[in-house]
Amino acid sequence: MLKDKGEQRTSLASLGEFGLIDHLTANLKCTQPSTVKGIGDDAAVLDFKSKKIVVSTDLLVEGVHFDLSYMPLKHLGYKAIVVNLSDIYAMNATATQVTVSIAVSNRFPLEALEELYKGIQMAAEVYKVDVVGGDTTSSTKGLLISVTAIGEVEEENITYRNGAKENDLLVVTGDVGGAFLGLKVLQREKSVFEVNPNNQPDLDMYTYIIERQLKPEARKDISKLLHDLDVKPTSMIDISDGLSSEIMHLCKQSKVGCNLYEDKIPLDPQVISTCEEFNIDSTMVALSGGEDYELLFTVRQEDFPKIKANPNFSIIGHITEAREGIHLVTRANTKIPLKAQGWNAMDEQE
Amino acid sequence: MLKDKGEQRTSLASLGEFGLIDHLTANLKCTQPSTVKGIGDDAAVLDFKSKKIVVSTDLLVEGVHFDLSYMPLKHLGYKAIVVNLSDIYAMNATATQVTVSIAVSNRFPLEALEELYKGIQMAAEVYKVDVVGGDTTSSTKGLLISVTAIGEVEEENITYRNGAKENDLLVVTGDVGGAFLGLKVLQREKSVFEVNPNNQPDLDMYTYIIERQLKPEARKDISKLLHDLDVKPTSMIDISDGLSSEIMHLCKQSKVGCNLYEDKIPLDPQVISTCEEFNIDSTMVALSGGEDYELLFTVRQEDFPKIKANPNFSIIGHITEAREGIHLVTRANTKIPLKAQGWNAMDEQE
Incomplete structure (x- = not known):
């Protein structure tokens, strides 16, 4: 260019x-x-x-x-x-x-x-x-x-990172993991282009995830939406480094623990299919991918009816006492400690 | 280091x-x-x-x-x-x-x-x-x-750049040109050091101008001082690029002209002696040197008695109609048009 x-x-x-x-x-x-x-x-x-x-x-x-x-x-x-x-x-x-x-x-x-x-x-x-x-x-x-x-x-x-309380619900907007996979596709196309500059990439099946990487949107709408629903989040953070890292920030600053449910993490179908193509675990991508610019927040249990049916929100876990730690509850129903991993860790892991 | x-x-x-x-x-x-x-x-x-x-x-x-x-x-x-x-x-x-x-x-x-x-x-x-x-x-x-x-x-x-009016006085705080000369000395010492690393520089005679370059201070005191003197400047700008350039900004935005008097420009004795040593014109240094972080402002004529005896201020000129242009009135009493010159121009001129 x-x-x-x-x-x-x-x-x-x-x-x-x-x-x-x-x-x-x-x-x-x-x-x-x-x-x-x-x-x-x-x-x-x-x-x-x-x-x-x-x-x-x-x-x-x-x-x-x-x-x-x-x-x-x-x-x-x-x-x-x-x-x-x-x-x-x-x-x-x-x-x-x-x-x-x-x-x-x-x-x-x-x-x-x-x-x-x-x-x-x-x-x-x-x-x-x-x-x-x-x-x-x-x-x-x-x-x-x-x-x-x-x-x-x-x-x-004003919603800080440090207001999450035991039993609060953990909520994420939109879906996660797309921006990281978009980058993976672009990096692969660059490698192909370097070998064969005449190669015309067909990126139609990756349009959503590539857009998540190249032209992300911030969640301007959420503040008003929550206000209209009469929900005041107890804590909030944006997802720039990856879901895992942001959950750990919220929990550390709020002095609480958390259970995150693997089967509740919202993934776009393109994320799932591209993960299969690249042979990467989609949960790992969601946890560590980063650059999604969705919002992660906690709400009180009694606000559940106000948000449960809203397509913008996914309830992905709940807050626990600090001494219970921060865990991912897998689809097989085993609890594994959550770790903050950035992109570097992901690249090494592949 | x-x-x-x-x-x-x-x-x-x-x-x-x-x-x-x-x-x-x-x-x-x-x-x-x-x-x-x-x-x-x-x-x-x-x-x-x-x-x-x-x-x-x-x-x-x-x-x-x-x-x-x-x-x-x-x-x-x-x-x-x-x-x-x-x-x-x-x-x-x-x-x-x-x-x-x-x-x-x-x-x-x-x-x-x-x-x-x-x-x-x-x-x-x-x-x-x-x-x-x-x-x-x-x-x-x-x-x-x-x-x-x-x-x-x-x-x-709030004092903008665009409030200067005809007949206002042009005032500068402190003195100007030092930071540029401090840089000149440091650059010379670096060249000497590169040729002979055992050379121990004696910089005692340049302490003020070197400090102006390496550890400049901003004029935090002026706002309160003007307030105490009951003077509200009509326009103000800080001197980062050089007196000449800043005067032109003020005049352009205020849609006025200006006469600047060479003999009124405040110079520290170290600036004068170092200019002689480097064989540079001290007025050129004051006009184009930059990085002095003094304040340049205009006040109404009737505020003259309030500031005339204050050692923080030098009255260096007055504002004219726009069509009279922006001029330097030299010690020899000739008027020459002021030009905005940055450091690059200075380096070429030497």
Whole structure:
């Protein structure tokens, strides 16, 4: 995608730093009532009245968090925003603003950054957040994106990681494991392409999981949905590192244990079929895959009737006393201790 | 400094991502009343009551913004915070929180990041800001620091870049040009060291300008001082790129012109003597040097008596109609158009 196919290439040096920022941010419009002043001064000015503010920040590094040989820049810009908004939604808050800083080597022409910003702008429009600041600078190698997301929330709705109580139900939104398998498919296609550049991949049977990897969505809808259902979660976290790791964060901070039921973990049919194709255990993928950007939360037992029939939610376990530990209850009804495993562990395990 | 001198080196991989963040942030204490929840959840939670919030973000890249061969990591951590706070003070606001994200290659041992965080912690203590979030990740090359600074301000005190009016006085705090000359000295010493590693540099005569480069301070004091003097600036900006560039920003956004008087520009004696030694024009250094982190602002003529005798302030010019343009009035009383020049232009000019 970054190879020269005869398209226009404008060197970044020809614009200068201020010209570049002005150019890239010209299409960004502020629409949030809380944005008093966006880009263009020493700092943005925001006004949240009596509401509480939530702030989260993330750094995405080329070669570590993304590979531009299969990640289009527009998708990358979109994803960089979405993964940060996910942290805001995990506080049961509404995302309102982001700042975006980019370090980029001179191998990237202006047109590449324009693509990146198209994705940023699209995410800002879809999620109704204002881009209110940023910094664009050169790097000695590769592309790096730092995003800080800001949101607002009424004090009584803030949901921390540390509020889970014994007997609470453990709930996850959507389905899990797809983003990791999407990456697996893309990595395989890259290997095939490197051997035979004329090979045309047929990815129709992987559209859902590839989209989960390249263009994930954050669960903007859940906060309102829970509010409408009159459910206040007792704890909440977003799934960026994998279900297993996030359950352990919730339990550690809430000082509780947990039983997770293998047969309750929601999996998309494409996840199941692709796991069979790759000969990987689908539960392992769900537990350790990461990048799903679904929300994991706990609710009190008495809220069960309010959420049981909702297709957005799967009740996957329940909270126990801390001394009972954190376990996966398998389909064969054996209890095995849950471990936090990231992608590295997964790759080694294959 | 990063060479192995037999000191302890702990590999970052041995801690894992979560262990690393916990370890580095263990000593950071939140003291701001507006910090409800700091590090440890999906997002920090802040409460500014009825005040307005200002947000600014900056990215520092090794090999672009700093050179670790003469920038100790502790100083770098300190400076990374200070340069961001400077943007908050330039809004006439009080800095309250920062988030700090770091991307680091595996060439850095844990002890190096501990040094960096010592500087971050020191700046947080000196400037009374809370470190409320961050991300630590690996990079494929070098060290990169992204800081987002947050501050609070009463609505009536917010000072933008665009409020300068005809006949306003142009005022600068402290003195300018030192940070650039400090860098020049350090670069020279590095060249000498590369030729003769046994050479012991004598830097006593450059202590002020080297400190301006390695451990700059932001003007936290000015907002309160102006308030105490009952002066409300009509516009304000911080000097990060150089006096010339910042004057042009103020004038462009305020749609005014300006006369800047060469003989009024405040220079430290070390700046003057070092300019003579390097055979550089001191006015050029003051205009284009950058990284001084002083504040540049405009006040109404009637506020002149309130600031004229204050040693923190130098009145260096006055605002004109836009069509008169932006000029430097030289010591020889000739008017020459001001140009925005950064460090690159300076290096070419030598």
